[in-house]
Amino acid sequence: MKIERVDLLRLVMPLRTPFRTSLGLELRRDILLLRVVTSEGEGWGECVALPEPGYSEEYLDGAAEVIRRFLLPAVAALGELTPAKAVAAMAGIPGHPMAKATVEMAVLDAWLRARHTSYAAHLGSVRDVVECGVSVGIADSIDELVAEVRDYVAQGYRRIKLKIEPGWDVEPVRAIREQFPDAELQVDANAAYTLGQARVLAELDAFDLLMLEQPLGAADLRDHATLARKLRTPICLDESITSARSAVEAISLGACAIVNIKAGRVGGYLEARRVHDVCSAHGIPVWCGGMLETGLGQAANLALASLPGFTLAADIAPSERYFETDVTPSITMQDGLIAVPRGPGLGLEPVPELLEEFTTEVVSFSEFG
Ligand code: NPQ
Ligand code: MG
Numbered sequence: 001m002k003i004e005r006v007d008l009l010r011l012v013m014p015l016r017t018p019f020r021t022s023l024g025l026e027l028r029r030d031i032l033l034l035r036v037v038t039s040e041g042e043g044w045g046e047c048v049a050l051p052e053p054g055y056s057e058e059y060l061d062g063a064a065e066v067i068r069r070f071l072l073p074a075v076a077a078l079g080e081l082t083p084a085k086a087v088a089a090m091a092g093i094p095g096h097p098m099a100k101a102t103v104e105m106a107v108l109d110a111w112l113r114a115r116h117t118s119y120a121a122h123l124g125s126v127r128d129v130v131e132c133g134v135s136v137g138i139a140d141s142i143d144e145l146v147a148e149v150r151d152y153v154a155q156g157y158r159r160i161k162l163k164i165e166p167g168w169d170v171e172p173v174r175a176i177r178e179q180f181p182d183a184e185l186q187v188d189a190n191a192a193y194t195l196g197q198a199r200v201l202a203e204l205d206a207f208d209l210l211m212l213e214q215p216l217g218a219a220d221l222r223d224h225a226t227l228a229r230k231l232r233t234p235i236c237l238d239e240s241i242t243s244a245r246s247a248v249e250a251i252s253l254g255a256c257a258i259v260n261i262k263a264g265r266v267g268g269y270l271e272a273r274r275v276h277d278v279c280s281a282h283g284i285p286v287w288c289g290g291m292l293e294t295g296l297g298q299a300a301n302l303a304l305a306s307l308p309g310f311t312l313a314a315d316i317a318p319s320e321r322y323f324e325t326d327v328t329p330s331i332t333m334q335d336g337l338i339a340v341p342r343g344p345g346l347g348l349e350p351v352p353e354l355l356e357e358f359t360t361e362v363v364s365f366s367e368f369g
Pocket of ligand 2 (some may be wrong): 188190213214238239260289
């Protein structure tokens with residue numbers, strides 16, 4: 001297989017409701033899609049980076065540039081293109097996991113479609129449906145938060161995740177636990193706290209949470225290990241886990257009891273499977289995190305989330321959670337479950353008219369430097 005041409009598309013999709021976290025307020029999702037046209041057919045990749053650095057060092061414009069100037073030339077230079085060879089060819093360039101994951105995702109899609117194999121079958125899926133959790137942003141008031149969560153519980157979500165930050169933590173979580181005593185409940189701080197705030201975080205132990213996700217900085221593994229010894233609530237790491245090696249380091253330091261896996265954060269779906277494998281080998285449960293992806297990213301995440309070690313509800317949502325209209329056929333949820341796509345490759349692709357509606361820029365090229 002050889003890459004013949006690629007399109008880098010920028011899209012802007014309005015969010016149904018503003019999404020506020022400790023990283024900021026998002027009113028829309030800026031999206032970067034990569035379409036590769038190969039000698040054996042086409043494939044799609046989605047970059048999960050945000051428009052600006054915050055969640056991690058990457059950001060959309062930078063990822064687009066790294067893909068165009070460095071990653072695609074390295075991959076296009078390969079005599080015979082396979083997903084594993086593409087990942088190896090990109091490994092020579094340090095960093096930029098979300099940019100690399102975009103290229104790997106598109107190559108994997110094209111390669112699997114040509115072999116009539118689904119992402120799920122290729123990654124080692126053992127389930128046909130995935131339990132969906134909902135990630136709830138920081139609200140303007142506790143009453144608004146309660147109303148929003150009540151709506152999600154009514155929609156059948158299997159788990160509630162509340163974004164927290166200093167000043168919006170114990171009280172909102174207490175209110176939700178009081179209103180929904182039996183709900184599966186967890187929180188995500190996106191690294192907004194310091195070890196000096198351990199006392200506040202320890203107050204969350206009163207609410208029987210499934211986990212406390214990324215309370216401290218991505219690089220602060222030892223501090224997370226110290227915090228873990230002060231809390232009853234299990235610590236889950238997200239931003240800190242950037243590869244299988246980093247997962248082993250975090251686990252061996254006692255920095256986490258649960259791992260949130262995101263293919264974009266670790267450089268691709270093949271590395272994400274390795275993170276799953278090493279966590280399972282250490283008895284660490286994993287679950288699939290989300291980055292407000294379109295149906296393309298959600299489809300790939302559904303395949304990943306159906307591997308055996310993914311025993312906790314995912315941050316995978318039906319299209320309607322975030323978007324009025326998705327660029328792919330809508331992904332729907334029944335009773336808090338979403339079916340794992342079984343078609344070749346991602347099992348779905350963008351609808352041309354919808355792509356047209358949201359695309360703000362397309363860069364196409366067939367020469368790769
Ligand atoms: C997380 N938050 O697990 C992610 C990070 C995140 C999905 O609950 C715009 C687009 C804003 C993606 C803020 C979730 C975002 C974003 C946070 C992803 O930490
Ligand atoms: Mg997170």
